[in-house]
Each structure stands twice: as structure tokens, then as C-alpha cells.
Amino acid sequence: MSGQTTPYYITTPIYYVNDKPHIGHAYTTLACDVLARFKRLDGFDVKFLTGTDEHGQKVEKSAAAKGIDPQTFTDQVSQNFRDLATAMNFSNDDFIRTTEDRHKAACQALWKRLVEKDMIYLDAYKGWYAVRDEAFYAEDELVDGPDGQKMAPTGAPVEWVEEPSYFFRLSAWGDKLMQFYQDNPDFIAPESRRNEVMSFVRGGLQDLSISRTTFKWGVPVPGDDAHIMYVWLDALTNYITAVGWPEEGGEFDKFWPADLHMVGKDILRFHAVFWPAFLMAAGITPPKRVFAHGWWTNEGKKISKSVGNVIDPLELIETYGLDQVRYFLMREVPFGNDGDFSHRAMVGRMNGELANDLGNLSQRVLSMTAKNCKGEVPEVGAFTPEDRELLDAAYGLLGKVRPLMDRQAFHEALETIWVVVRAANAYVDRQAPWVLRKSDPARMATVLYVLMEAVRNVAILMQPVVPESAAKMLDQLSIPDDARTFAALGEGGALTAGTPIPKPQGVFPRYVEPETNEETKG
Template identity: 40%
Template sequence: MKPETPFYITTPIYYPNAEPHLGHAYTTVFADILARYHRLIGDDTFYLTGTDEHGLKLQRAAEAKGVTPKEFVDSMVAIYRNFWGLLNISYNRFVRTTDEDHIKVVKYAAEVMYRKGLIYKGNYSGWYCVDCEKFYSASEYLMIDGRPHCPIHRKPLEWTEESTYYFRLSEFREYLLNLLKNKDIVYPKHFRQEVINKIVGQELLDISIARPKERVWWGIELPFDKNYTVYVWFDALLNYLTGINYLSDKERFRRYWSSTHHVIGKDILWFHTAVWFAMLKALDIDPPKKVLVHSFIINKGLKMGKSSGNAVRIEDLLGRYLSSDGVRYLIARIFNLGKDVEVSTSLLDSIYNSELADNLGNLIRRVGVLIKKKLKGTLSSESIDNTLTDKADTAVHKFNKLLGEEYEISTALQEVMGLLKEANAYINSVRPWELSDPSKELYTLMEVVKVAINLLYPVIPESVSKVAESFSIQLGNPLDISVDVGKEYVVKEAPILFKKVR
């Protein structure tokens, strides 16, 4: 027996100061599709998501509500878990930075780096808002009458010095450049170049990893100085180690870590490459195998129910498209690693109606009804129409390459939709309802349906299971799926999968 290949996939852990919206779902659904796909092809898959629960913003949000930060994050985590349940997210662990094992990992990592001389005490100075208790950089603060002002309070900022601890990021310059240039980690490639340019173009500065406890007490205490808490970003990145038992099961950790795939948005590229790779090196851990970077959703003009600000609410999407599958499919279809995508209700509606309701939904319904009517629900044939089934085999090959090797879920789905379109055109041309024995034609169509739903399973698992059950189709490994002859199918019902939206 061939040993299972590990596949470890992560989302960023989210900052639970508000409920998740389409932006969070975008990353989480994409990672879920990859996780489900890798499980189907037989990989030993581990999918990690979670929440980033420390820091000043949450300390403040809790104070405003009159609860403790832990009570506040507990309530938010319940909301996150609920949404991921509604979207059928198949994570293996939901890691929280307040988890005991995570706190141990952070303290251990800080201790190791400190002992190696990679963390040292220093002063941090900058423009500070007393009300926010936060430093603002030149790109963040507002210039009013020639003085920096807080972007939130619009009050003048104060030049402040604070003692802190620094991580010696500057020491890793050569390591990072070598790594980025010689290893294909960051995908798509233009993001790798962006990081290289940033390292080359500016001095790689040491980076503050702690805040004085008197300012931020809601955080993990530095193991070597009780007067400081660990900065949230340092705390958060280490979740990827916690999730696969870094300290408690070395062998398990090594196994999954060798196949680490981080899915991130492009706004956190720097932290997940330069900073994270350096931290890992400081702990003698190899870099991740892949950092998959996606671009942004532009949601201007999207008016979908009660949207707060410009964030599209997940419950509004579920309300409009009626099922987790509908929303998952739409996210997968608009998903784009390299480019920003503009979404609008009319775009989502048109994809949903034409691809799910018409193309896929109608084909399933028509094939099911015809087999029930013309063949009393039992289908078999020794011959097949190769002109259509050859296209199915081609689609399998292309789909696996696009999703498995290039992470191009949207293009992969368009391959399946192209095949289904051919199948609908085939029905219209052979007109099985007029034939006395349409066994060959309907069998040909059934094989196309079988192939298509096997490929669609990671994206729309509930609908696919319903079709498989109704048509007695066996689901299997998408790499091995192919057109067969001489099988028997029993059609119990012809399900209506997706109702059109108007």
C-alpha cells in the first residue's frame, strides 16, 4: 500500500471583532475546496482555521460591552463556528490563540529566539494616539495643519517613546532573498517578486514584538519579562505550528509541516513571507511548501439586503442563494488569485442562474425525468456516444490539472460547465424523447453527469450527494474518474437542485 501523502492547509486566523463577511468566506471556502479535493484524491489532509483573539482592539471591544475579553471572544467564536457550519467548512481544527497549547507554543518560540539573541530590548518611538493607545505610521495618520492626527479621533498625535522587545528580522536578509529567489513558495509568482523588491529596495528593519502590559494587558505574557505582552501578529502567526501539535507530537508536526499550504489575502503577504519565514528559520523550521495569495473582492455597488458598510453579509448570500452550495459555488467561480474581482448582485445572480439552475440543474432534471419515463428508471447500455464522452475524459484531465496543480478553481469549474453545456446541446440534438429506445443516448448523458458531479463534489458537496443518491452514482477519486460502459444505473428521482433567483 502506498503511504498517504500529507496535505496541510490553513487560512489566516481571523480577528473576531465583528462577524465574518464575504471576505472571510472567500478565503475559507477556497481553502475548504482544496481540503476536500485533497481528501478525495487520497491525501492525509488537515485543514486549520481559527481566530486571533488577543490585542488592544478586542480588549477595547470587550470593555465597551462590559464583559471580559475572554467572554467577548467566546461569543464571537460561536458566531464564526456557526457561519462555517452553515457554509459546510470541513476544518479539522479551529485554533484559538487563547487555547492552552497555543499559549505554550508562543512562550516557547519567544524563549528560544530570546536565548539565541534574536530578540532584544529596545525603544520604539512614533506618533501615538492616547485614546487609541496605538502608534500610527505615516501611511495611516492624517495630516491636519501640518501635524499628524489620529485617523479615528482626529486629535493631534503625540510623539511617544515606549520600551519594547525587537525581533532581529534584519539578520535574515540573505536567507530570505536566497529562499525567495530559489524556491517556488509564493504563488502566483508576481507576489514573490513583490516581496523580493521590498526586501531589496528598503532596509529590512528589526520589528517590535511586544507591548508594555500597562498599555495592552490582553495578550500572552513574554516568558522572560512579565511587564510585556506579545504583539498580536507574532502570537497569531505561530498558530500554524500549534494546529498540528508542534510541541506535543513532533512526528505528526514534521509530517504535516512538510506539506504546508497557507492561503492568505495579498494584504498580509509581507507578514506571511518575510516575517514568517524568518521566524521559522529562527526556530529551525523549514519554510511552508506554498503560500497561496489571493487578491481582493471589490464589492462596490453590491446591494444585497442589509449590508453593513460595504461588507457583504454571509447570511444575505445564504438567504438569496438558498443553500451553502449556491454560495460556495459563487465564491469559487469569482475566486481569483492574481487579480481583484468586482462583484455585484447582478453578476452573482447571472452565474447562479445560468450555471447552477440552467446548465447543471436542468441537465440533471431532464436526464432523470427521461430515464424514469422512457426506461422505467433502469439504465444500461453496451454502446456509448464517444463524441460526447471523449469531452468528459478531457474535462477530467483539465480539471485536475487546473485545481490540483494550478489552484485555479474558477477556470476548473468553467471546464465542467463547458462539458455540461455540450451535454445539454446533445439532448437537444438527439431528442431522446422521440426515440423508441434511447438507452445509448441516455447512458452517454449519465456518464457525463457522473464525471461532472465527481468533479464538482469539493465545491457543492450537498447537491452532488443528492444526485449520486438519486441516480445511484458511485462517487470516487477525481483523478481516477472515467467514462465506463456496461454499468447499470437505477434512477429513483429527478431532483430539482437549484431554483432560479430573480
């Protein structure tokens, strides 16, 4: 079992506010939400953080293009991310903005600490810079773009920059980082990403430019207002700002080091190389784990604004339903791999797994109970080996699902639950309670009880993924609110015969294609 009230701190990356949220943002935060909800139900004291990254040249330029000041611009765009959190039913405990005073104070405290440790020095920066990536690139990293222009490996345009800059002594941290990765094999996941990062560090680290003078929208460098902090030192600090750093004690002592930073694979280097180096240099423990997930394509095509195939999560919710979208995103792809969003796959999961497998199971069982057992949890007789087999499978789910969630294998966790859902459907077909109704009503009652128990355990475990639908299923079993945590799983929380249950209603409607008026094909 988990320790009661053990702290658990999980973070999303903070999202850059130069655009509106898309499926990638929804996906990362959803994975964190599912894990945060799972841990809460498992008795942990969870802090789940998300937020927005609001400084940098891109924001300054975007605001200027709209004719408004950067703070007004970020106020507007940051709200889009709060609205997404509400629409997706995310359960974050905090929402941090890098324009908040608490964050500026933490950034400046970290800077001063690094100066005290002789980890920062002033020099001049000359090199290639991509505004879009807010990143510097070495000559040998550049690729040829159209018309022979130099471009970043990400495809972003680069410009030659020469300016005074403060540098962080990253080159001093290569061996220490390698040692840290070896001592903490679970620090970077999945394994393929870990190998990538280690290979990058093994190749040698250059000192890192951590300030800019060519624009003003950022956290001022303490003692030198001509400079503002480079966006990555500023942005990454949010994870300790949110737990009260630089104040020791309180939330910082309770929740730091973070249990998990969830990120997209494109920002892994910042989180797995720069961030632990900054922290170790400041005498702060690095986080326990960084998980880099993959990207989505749309019907097999790379998603891009220029192609116009960006997936809006709000439109998905409107088309398919909130819990259906949440389920699909966690179920469709091995977490960590790239995945493809297609209408056909979405409808397949909705109708095949949610409506047919789970929804139909619950509806059949509860309808038969309502009709044949006076609308109450039925009396139970002796269990047969088949009954016991299904009950044991349902009661044993947490022990199988918990380690999968701990390594962010969401798709495997759901498949493990579905093994029991499919077993329950096979059991109901074999036992045929509709036949037993006439031949052996007492046996029918036991069969329905076993099925209700299977549904109860599945519904409790499905709450992190489909919170609203799982709540409806538990309502229909008359499960009180205080009996919905993982402590109620298994025999200890079993249904009590004679408990009245409400009239059953469908929870997962089938998706029906909207009728279209097709033009006559000529």
C-alpha cells in the same frame, strides 16, 4: 495520480475577533474548504485549519467598551466564526483559538528558541503605531489624513508610542529571505504579489518590535511578565501550534511544513516576510506556499462599515442558497484578483450555469431515462465517435482540473468542467433522444447512458464546490457513497446497466425575483 494518504495541510488566516464575520472571511475559508475537499477526494490525508486571533489592544479596548473581560468577549465573538463555518458547510478539521493553553505553550516555546539563537534583544521602541492594524509604521510610510493628521497607509489613525520593547533581528534576514524566494519560486502567489514582497525585502528590513508593555491582553513573554508578545508573533504561531509543536514527531512531522497558507492580500507581508524569518531563525522549515487573494466590492463600491454596505454571508445564503453562493464566489473572479459582488451577476451564474446548464442537463437526462428505460441505467450499445468524444472529455477532466486546483485557479477549474457541461448539452440537442425513442430505442439508450456518465463525472468533480447539490445528483444516479471519490472517475467507475435510479428531482432551482409592492411613482 496523487499519492494515497499523502499529507496535505491547508490553513486560513486566523480571524481577528473584534467584529462579526463578513464576506471576506467566508471567501478565504471557502477557498480553503474547496481545496481541502478536493484533496480528500483525491486520496490525500488532509488537515484543514481555521480559527480566531484573540489577543491585542483592539480586543482589550472592545471588551472594555462592552464592560466585560477580554476572555468573555472573545468567547462570544469567536463563536460567530464557528457558526459561519457551520452555515457555509466548511469541513475544517480543527478550529484554533489563540487563548488556548496549547497555543500559549507553543508561543512561549518559540520565543525561548529565538532567545537561545540570539534573535531577540531588549531595547526601547519609539515610533508610530496603528491600533486598528496592530502594526508599526515608519515616518516615510505615513500619509496625510483630514486636518493634516498623520495616518497609516491603510487609513488607520496612528499614535506615537515610546516604550521598552523586545526586538526580533529581522534586519539579519533580508539576504536569506531573498535567497529563499529565489529557491522557491512558488512560495508566494500570485506572481504580482511575489514581486511586491521581493521589492519590499530588497528595500531593506528593520528589526521588528515583538513585545508591548502598555496593555496586558496577550501571551506573557517568558521570564519578563511586564511584556506581552506582539500580536503577530503570537498569531502566526497558530499554524505550528495546531500540529502539536513544540512536540516533534506525530502531527508536526506529518503535516509541517504547511502546503498552503491562504491569506488576504492585506496580511501578505506578515506571512511572506515575518513568518518565514521567525521560522528560519528558530530552525523550522517555512511553509511551502502563501497565496494572497483579492478583495470584494459591493455593486462596484468599496465595502466599509461606515457606508453600511458590508456583505453578510449568512444573508447571502438565505437569499440565494448555500451551494449557489459557494459556486458564485469561486466562479465569478479569477482567484487572486479583486472581485465585485452584484445581485445581477449572482443571479446570472445561478440561472445561467447552475439551473440551465447543469441542473437542466441532469433533469432532462434522468427524466427521459425514468420514462423510457424502466427507471434503470440503460443498456449500452456500440459507441459512435461522437459518444466517445463526450466520454473522453468527461473522463479526462481530472487531469485538467487537478493542476488548476494546485495553483488555486478555482475559476479556471470550474470553466474547464463547464466545457464538458456545455458539450453535453450540445450533444443531447444533436442526438435528440426524444426522436430516437421512436426511430431507434437502442440508440436512445446508448445516448442517455453516455449523458449519465458525463453527469456522473461532473457531479463527482463538483463535490468540493457544491457538496450538497453534487451529493443529490449522485444520489439520483444511485452512486454508492464509496464510489464518489476521484478514484471512481473515468471508465473504471462507469455506471452499471440495470441499476435502478430514483425518481428525478430538480437540484438547482431557478432564482425568481421576489415580487415587491412598488409604491406609485409620483
